[in-house]
Each structure stands twice: as structure tokens, then as C-alpha cells.
Amino acid sequence: ISPLLKEMDSKSVEELSCPVCCEIFKDPVLLSCSHSFCKECLQQFWKTRDTQECPVCRRRSSKDLRSSGSEEICSLHSEKLKLFCLEDKQPVCLVCRDSEKHVNHTFRPISEVLLSHKHTERQIKEEFEKLHQFLRDEEEATITALREEEEQKQQMMKEKLEEMNRHISALSHTIKDTEEMMKASDACFLKVTTEFSFIVCAQNNLPITQTMIKLLICIEGNLL
Known part of the structure; x- marks a missing residue:
């Protein structure tokens, strides 16, 4: 300006x-x-x-x-x-x-004073127009930035939902396989139950505790 x-x-x-x-x-x-x-x-x-x-x-x-x-x-x-x-x-x-x-x-x-005043008025109007254009550009840039930020957030949410759906789908397959195995012998059921616990922990980034490891060793010993 x-x-x-x-x-x-x-x-x-x-x-x-x-x-x-x-x-x-x-x-x-x-x-x-x-x-x-x-x-x-x-x-x-x-x-x-x-x-x-x-x-x-x-x-x-x-x-x-x-x-x-x-x-x-x-x-x-x-x-x-x-x-x-x-x-x-x-x-x-x-x-x-x-x-x-x-x-x-x-x-x-x-006449000379009026001419000078008109020239000054024209300059003021030009400066006001520049200021208005600057404000319009700033408003447009701000709106564009907000829209881009919103689109990025929506994309991140979409990717997160897709990841959750993949986990749910994997768990559904695991549950289905487990239900099939549950129809087998008790020993096989215990083994599958333990394996299922490890799978769930791995898919959901959960810690595998010492108790769970001892449980698996105990079950495997009984199955031998």
C-alpha cells in the first residue's frame, strides 16, 4: 500500500x-x-x-x-x-x-483548488481500492487454507476408518476360523483359544504378558 x-x-x-x-x-x-x-x-x-x-x-x-x-x-x-x-x-x-x-x-x-482536491480524491479512492483488493485477497487465501486443512483432516479420518475396517475384517475371519475349530476336540479348542489371544494382541498392538506365555506353555504341555 x-x-x-x-x-x-x-x-x-x-x-x-x-x-x-x-x-x-x-x-x-x-x-x-x-x-x-x-x-x-x-x-x-x-x-x-x-x-x-x-x-x-x-x-x-x-x-x-x-x-x-x-x-x-x-x-x-x-x-x-x-x-x-x-x-x-x-x-x-x-x-x-x-x-x-x-x-x-x-x-x-x-478552479485550481478544486482540481487539486479532485486529484487528491482520486488518489484516495485508488488507495482505498488497493486496500479493499488486499483484504479480498487475504479473505480468499484464508478460506482456501481452511478448506485445504479441512480436506486434509477428512482424508486422515478416511484413512483411519479404512485401517479400522481392515482390522475388523481380519478379526472377523479369525473369529470365524475359531468358531469352526471350536467344533473340534477340547484340546484343539484350548490351543486355538491361546493362539487367538496372540493374534488379537498382535493385530491391536497389545502387549503379550508373561501370564499369557505361561498359559500357552501349560496348554501345550497338556496337549503333548
Whole structure:
């Protein structure tokens, strides 16, 4: 992200923001009281009022809405507002410029100031768009990572279930074979029972105890 947003002070941002919607000006309108608004915001505000007044200072305005690029009339001297006072941050007429109130002040043509503000507004919009795109990319990357993690977990669970099914299948075959052997003689049954215990331990990673080994030796001795 460009350092432009970091370097821009809050006052400059406020000058480009509508006091009603607090957003960057859209089709800005400049009233005779020197306050500016979005044209639509001002129209909506006036619909709720009996008189056309400024939403900020409440000064009445008898003029039709004009864009900030149109010439306005000074409320003090009834002269066209052609200059912009950089110290007071407001448009002034030629009489205002020469008055005592604006002694040693710096002035610029309104058209020049508007052009500069529009350029700054365009830069801000570009930076905001870059920021929004960055956030959209981050959101998409996060969602993708979460999906991949979920897929990995599902794959691990699937492999675990398959392994468990293989164990269950092997045990089922062992049980079936044991049931067949149980129908044989008692000695054979005891031998098969012991072997089955070892198979179960091996398939389930269970420890073969000394007691089980002694039991097998005892059974084998009886079978001989």
C-alpha cells in the first residue's frame, strides 16, 4: 500500500468528506456559507426542512443547488466567489481578499483548488481500492487454507476408518476360523483359544504378558 494514506493528515480527509454522510464528496455542492455537501445528501436534508438551510451552520440558502464547479455569490459582498483562502479554508470574493479580515492570507483560484482536491480524491479512492483488493485477497487465501486443512483432516479420518475396517475384517475371519475349530476336540479348542489371544494382541498392538506365555506353555504341555 502506498504511503500516501499514512502521510495524509485527518484535516485533509475531513475537507474531502461530506458532513452529512461522512463519505468522500459525490457531486459536491458549495453553499454561500462556504460549507460543501454531496448534492444528493443536501437534497435529502432539505426535503425534511421547511426552509433551505445549511445542515452545519443553519444559514438559509435561497439559491438553487449548483455543483462546486459553478460560481457562487459571496453572502457578504454579493460578488462572485473566485478565490480560495488557504488560511481560512473557504472561498472568498475579490472584496474579501482585500479586506482586513484576510490580511497576509494566501489565495488560490477556486478552479485550481478544486482540481487539486479532485486529484487528491482520486488518489484516495485508488488507495482505498488497493486496500479493499488486499483484504479480498487475504479473505480468499484464508478460506482456501481452511478448506485445504479441512480436506486434509477428512482424508486422515478416511484413512483411519479404512485401517479400522481392515482390522475388523481380519478379526472377523479369525473369529470365524475359531468358531469352526471350536467344533473340534477340547484340546484343539484350548490351543486355538491361546493362539487367538496372540493374534488379537498382535493385530491391536497389545502387549503379550508373561501370564499369557505361561498359559500357552501349560496348554501345550497338556496337549503333548
